[in-house]
Amino acid sequence: MRRRLIQSTLAVVLVVIAVFGVSLVIVETRTISNSAQERVDSEALRLASIVDSRLLGDETVDARILHDQVAPGQYAVIGIPGRPAIEVGTKPDGDVIHSTAKGEQGETVRMEEPRSSVTREVGRTLLIIGLVALLAVVAAVLLAIRQANRLASPLTDLAETAERLGSGDPRPRHKRYGVPELDRVADVLDSSAERIARMLTAERRLAADASHQLRTPLTALSMRLEEITLTDELDTVKEEANVALTQVERLTDVVERLLTNSRDPRIGSAVSFDLDEVLQQQIAEWRPAYRSAGRAIVSSGKRHLQAVGTPGAVAQVLAALIENSLMHGGGTVALRTRVTGNQAVVEVTDEGPGVPADLGARIFERTISGRNSTGIGLAVARDLAEADGGRLELLQAKPPVFGLFLSRTPPLKKPAEAEPTVR
Template sequence: MRRRLLLSTLAVAVVALLLLGIPLAYAAQKLVYEEAGRSLDREASSIAGGVGFSLESHRPVTGTVIAREYPGRHISITMPDGRTVTAGPPRRGRVLSATAAHGAVRVRVSRPEAQVRDAALRLILLVGSLALLGVAVTVGLAMVQARKLILPLVDLAETADRLGSGNARPRPRRYGIPEVDRVAEQLDRSAVRITQLLIASRGFAADASHQLRTPLTALSMRLEEMIEAADYPDVVREEGAAAVAQTERLVAVVEQLLARARHDRAGGVVPAPIDEIIAQQVEEWRPSFRKAGRNVRIIGEQGLVGMTNPEGLSQIVATLLENALTHGAGTVTIHTKPGANSVMVEVGDEGDGIPSELAPRIFERSISGGRGTGLGLYLAQSLAVMDGGRLELTQTRPAVFSVFLRQPAEALLASQPVVMGPT
């Protein structure tokens, strides 16, 4: 921005100086030539009057005296008897001349045009020097003004960036520019409102998570007691184990919500085996798919390790499987494969896919293709970003979602080629 201000100010100054300087230079040159002509007229009239007075006084007229009084001029005097008296250097090249008469005496005064041209050039150079000085002063003032304007804008941009990152502390700094000061005041008011909203949202999340965690823990204990007490049939044990797994996953989700309310992550990001997390989720969701007459299969490379929060990745895979069960059709395929610097987990089905008008907004909050709240994919993408990965819709028809996880540092080092130096 500073460069644009300087360039625009310089352009305005140059255009203004050109619009004023060119006519001024032309007028100055014309003025020099006109003044030179008037000076020659005065000299010719003065010489003619002096020669006439000398003739009336019967004094001799010599070119030496006249040349000494008017140096650098070529003077030609025509006497009443037709005699011509010359004075000064001979005429060479182009000259400017003026003629005057006094009675029968005629005088012609000439000077080299180069002298007048040099005088005009010196005046034009003086005008150009003043113009350059004006441009330099303009650029200096523009730099001062640009610095005075840009520094507050940079400061305001940093303040806005802090607001976006959650640091909503007001900065009561003013800059002496009314418009910029009004923007700073509005940012300070916004910081106060954002702080209040953050406090309220964190309090609500913490309270809700705490209230949910207690009954879920009690429910998990009751289910475990039910499984222990039920010796038959086996269906009770199978369904009870599935319910316990679901409850444990809900407890993990609540723990994550509570951690997000505290702005940290429960457990953190660690190198996690992808196969185990996917297998656990497939085992948990397979009965639901079997009841719907559908199947889930796992293909791709085994033994991959990615940097993730295991609970977070479990929640992401569970969301994608639930999304495929609700909105998709046919067999759901989970494809694991390594990338250049990442581990990919693709989840796709054989359904009609996602409408083209919905695809760009599929991860937005409250956006749903039909049944559902529209929060599942939004939360899944948020969990992926929190762990340093990302969740993308890589194919719309049929729908394929891809989870990209960072590879551990050891895997990255192992994948890089080793260059041996000369021995």
């Protein structure tokens, strides 16, 4: 592109120089020739008037007297009736410029000047025009190089930016070039980079959330299947199989919810449900894991509470808290239910060392973990709680107490979901 810009600019300048330069040469040549002719005519008339004045005064007219009246390089021939011709100066060789003037006494004056003087003057003029044209070409080349670099370098940068976007590096450069069109392209690329970054972040977050939310049901399902393989009692096999089927249903519900949220995160599925059922389900699922660890999981508090939310999401939140206590806590894990105002609260606590002071304020941030874990469990749990209007908080650091707050007010039906009026 640089070469094309330089070549095009140089071509335009050469065309302009050719058109105006040739015209200027023609005009200057004619001007110099006309000026030389006018000069010779003027000299002939001047010499004729001098001869007239001397003849009228009966003064001597000869070559010696008229020698000073003829400029160097010029040649004059004065013809006076009845007298021999008078020659002043040296007769030029070759082509000449001449002029003839007649005086009042009948004399004639022929003035000649070599045309080589005109040629030299024309040559000097052409040399000056050529130098100016050369300077114009050099200036045009320098300007073309500057403009080419000014336009080509930003295009190269924009191409590199587009290549980076295509290779998965969506960082905006926020670089501008002072050219409105190029700056507009840079604005669009930066906007695209920011959108791509948000999309990649959302996809990575969805993948992390999905892996974490699917892990808990899969772990519980794996434990139930292990129980089945370790027993020969038919009743126990049936019981564990039914629990495993429940886990499969929960796993299906998690997958459907993840797909729904990925299509439109604004779609909610909050309903009024019995909180005891979710609590007992979680206790039954996690009791084998706690029994294997030599620990216990119990529940207490107010019974038969109705809460508003998505049962599967609430189960996921409780599972995350119970798993967190299993991995990082100690002793007995207790699930307590109570009522505060118009909210049902589920507290999950254990007898472990609690949350470190340096992590207390950031415990719900992603990638924040006190041990070698993913660091997204509590963050996902808080997102799930807030999706249906609830909230998840750390009520106490030592011993750790997490509180899940759920509304007890049934959700209002949307106009489209309202029952039709009977007429």
